[in-house]
Amino acid sequence: MINLEPQALIQFRTEIRYFFIICCLNIVFAALMTAAGVIYLIAAVVGLPTGLNTSLVRIFIGAVALVCFGLGIQWLLATLRIFHGVQSVRDRLASEFTAIQNDRITCLIVQQLAHYRDNRLTIAKMIRVCTFGGVCFLGLGIGTSLEFFSLSSGSIAFTLNNLLVIPAMLLSLGIGLASLLSSYYFSRFAHVWDRRLHEIDESECALKKTLGLEDP
Amino acid sequence: MSGRRTVYEIYWEILVYCKTPRSFTAIINRCDLNSKLGQEYLEFLVAREYLTIIRDNEKTRYGSTPKAAEYVALFSSLYQKLFDAAPGFRL
Numbered sequence: 001m002i003n004l005e006p007q008a009l010i011q012f013r014t015e016i017r018y019f020f021i022i023c024c025l026n027i028v029f030a031a032l033m034t035a036a037g038v039i040y041l042i043a044a045v046v047g048l049p050t051g052l053n054t055s056l057v058r059i060f061i062g063a064v065a066l067v068c069f070g071l072g073i074q075w076l077l078a079t080l081r082i083f084h085g086v087q088s089v090r091d092r093l094a095s096e097f098t099a100i101q102n103d104r105i106t107c108l109i110v111q112q113l114a115h116y117r118d119n120r121l122t123i124a125k126m127i128r129v130c131t132f133g134g135v136c137f138l139g140l141g142i143g144t145s146l147e148f149f150s151l152s153s154g155s156i157a158f159t160l161n162n163l164l165v166i167p168a169m170l171l172s173l174g175i176g177l178a179s180l181l182s183s184y185y186f187s188r189f190a191h192v193w194d195r196r197l198h199e200i201d202e203s204e205c206a207l208k209k210t211l212g213l214e215d216p
Numbered sequence: 217m218s219g220r221r222t223v224y225e226i227y228w229e230i231l232v233y234c235k236t237p238r239s240f241t242a243i244i245n246r247c248d249l250n251s252k253l254g255q256e257y258l259e260f261l262v263a264r265e266y267l268t269i270i271r272d273n274e275k276t277r278y279g280s281t282p283k284a285a286e287y288v289a290l291f292s293s294l295y296q297k298l299f300d301a302a303p304g305f306r307l
Contacts, residue, residue, distance in 0.1 A: 007299075007300055008296045008297070008298075008299040008300050009299075011299040011300070011301075011302060012299045015299075085219075102292055103232050103288070103292065105296065106228070106232075106291065106292040106295050106296060107229070107232070109295050109296065109298070109299070110221065110225050110228070110229070110295065111219070113221075113225075113295075114219030114220055114221045114225070115219055117219065117220040117221075118219045118220050196298045199298060200222070200294075200295075200298070203294045204222070204224060206290060206294065207224045207287070207290065207291060207294070208224075210286060210287050210290055211224075211227070211264060211266075211287065212264060
């Protein structure tokens, strides 16, 4: 028996599905970010004794890689926490869809809202981590293509080695862009869910009235 | 169900669960409440006649009354209305 307005049911299922996909992509890219952070860190450390200018660039890349590694771990843990809750709602929705009842759908909505309330700060943190990580990886993508870099009072000189570092650069840029995209979608979802929580606060007056808890 | 819920969500969950009469233990387990808080919620709902106490031999169970249907219906319609509109960005 489906008592839910079709649009609401479709909307809920679509949002959960997309949120789940974004979470999955986040896990993949967070793992990639962590792994790439380690690779860049090792590459930076191994390539240290190659000259003063190059060493400075490599120290900088190594530091950024270390930050990316830390952010990747944080990103992964935060995503996993959110992923479990969304997966639970998605699985229940998928398994019960043929015989879904009005109360059951409301129950899943309440469960999703409770999950969001629990993880609101985590999602906000993840948005910041994604954005910062994305910027770091964009920097790494550009930094790894530097063959020579020189900075003096009147000039900046650098040469790029495109052929050797194109794959690594593309990987970094790809992860960086994926991070920024994740951050964008998470912030949009967070905005919508925040608005819904606000609507719930407003609709509590009606529930209060029904329960006879109105203020005199 | 666990997680951070409003008091109205907990009332709703209790009333829906008690459509079939349930024991106190079953209710607090299902709704993830401690016994003190569970007792308070149940007393409130009984006082408002949304729940009725059913005594069967030595067992005490709680069941939703017809009056509870009004609250459950209003709650469902309000929460499902949240998803009537698209989120405002392309998915």
